[in-house]
Amino acid sequence: MNCPLCGQKEPQMLTDRLRNGEPLRVLYCPDCDAGYLEDRKTGDELKAYYRDAYRKEYKPDLRKQADAGRLFDIAARFQEDRIARIERYLRKEASVLDVGCSSGAFLYRIKDKVQALAGVEPDPEAARFASRACGCPVYAGYLPETPLPKGSFDVVCSFQVMEHVEDPLAFLLQMKEYVKDDGVLCVEVPNLRDALVSAFELPNYRRFYFRSAHLFYFGDRGLRLLMERAGLEGDVFYSQDYHFVNHMNWALSDKPQPSAEDGMGEPAFPLRREADPDAGARLNGFLRRVNREYKALLEELGMTSKIGFIARKKRD
Numbered sequence: 001m002n003c004p005l006c007g008q009k010e011p012q013m014l015t016d017r018l019r020n021g022e023p024l025r026v027l028y029c030p031d032c033d034a035g036y037l038e039d040r041k042t043g044d045e046l047k048a049y050y051r052d053a054y055r056k057e058y059k060p061d062l063r064k065q066a067d068a069g070r071l072f073d074i075a076a077r078f079q080e081d082r083i084a085r086i087e088r089y090l091r092k093e094a095s096v097l098d099v100g101c102s103s104g105a106f107l108y109r110i111k112d113k114v115q116a117l118a119g120v121e122p123d124p125e126a127a128r129f130a131s132r133a134c135g136c137p138v139y140a141g142y143l144p145e146t147p148l149p150k151g152s153f154d155v156v157c158s159f160q161v162m163e164h165v166e167d168p169l170a171f172l173l174q175m176k177e178y179v180k181d182d183g184v185l186c187v188e189v190p191n192l193r194d195a196l197v198s199a200f201e202l203p204n205y206r207r208f209y210f211r212s213a214h215l216f217y218f219g220d221r222g223l224r225l226l227m228e229r230a231g232l233e234g235d236v237f238y239s240q241d242y243h244f245v246n247h248m249n250w251a252l253s254d255k256p257q258p259s260a261e262d263g264m265g266e267p268a269f270p271l272r273r274e275a276d277p278d279a280g281a282r283l284n285g286f287l288r289r290v291n292r293e294y295k296a297l298l299e300e301l302g303m304t305s306k307i308g309f310i311a312r313k314k315r316d
């Protein structure tokens, strides 16, 4: 199998088994610093999957289905890192497009900061929900099918989407067309160097990490290469969403916590109701300090759960 990004013929193997035990291989191209699922859905099959099936297979709570409202409620609580990162571009007169916006949690959180918002989302239920929640147009489908004018957005962002698309370079080039000449493109994806997969020996996490919905995986060098190939220039950022206790849970049991939200936000000890409140506050204060230091270390090492970039169009 040749690398779908560059045609390279000698891939390495990252895994031969995915989440849920599926016997599929993920290969790694050292030239592109990118992983790719060997057997990938394409074309109409891929579109039908994101329209109908994706959210039934992948959900933040491993115990139960999540409808668009539940997805929104969870996601809306965890947008701080994204907002902080692009805050300086969210001027009062700015227009923002979110590609693959899911239930609209990010758009909702920034709606009072900017003048105009729009979203695109292949899952029609999520798109309807996002449009109602944010009071802005959210198109069910794909960017080129929308009536949105090209070159009209100050900020085009896409969070945790590029790993799902058939052709990441084409995806970037497409989004780039909708960015104003002085605008920015912000893309975030899972990090191939996530500490739990790149530094720790956790066989179950490894299978949990690689999943059939992710067609591509990117390292930081891989993202820089893609930016270059797309005629973009910008900086790579690292961001850790799961907390220290979530990593300790994996390290000790090699099992996920029941729900993604248990592992996000601030960690806390399970304090007894009878516990001295002052002692409880100090114990949890200690845990929060450890968590901050741990996340900072992961960023320094480039081993966070997410990576991404903020880029501008390269001028020639």
Ligand SMILES: [Zn+2]
Binding pocket: 003, 004, 005, 006, 007, 008, 029, 030, 031, 032, 033
């Ligand atoms: Zn390659």
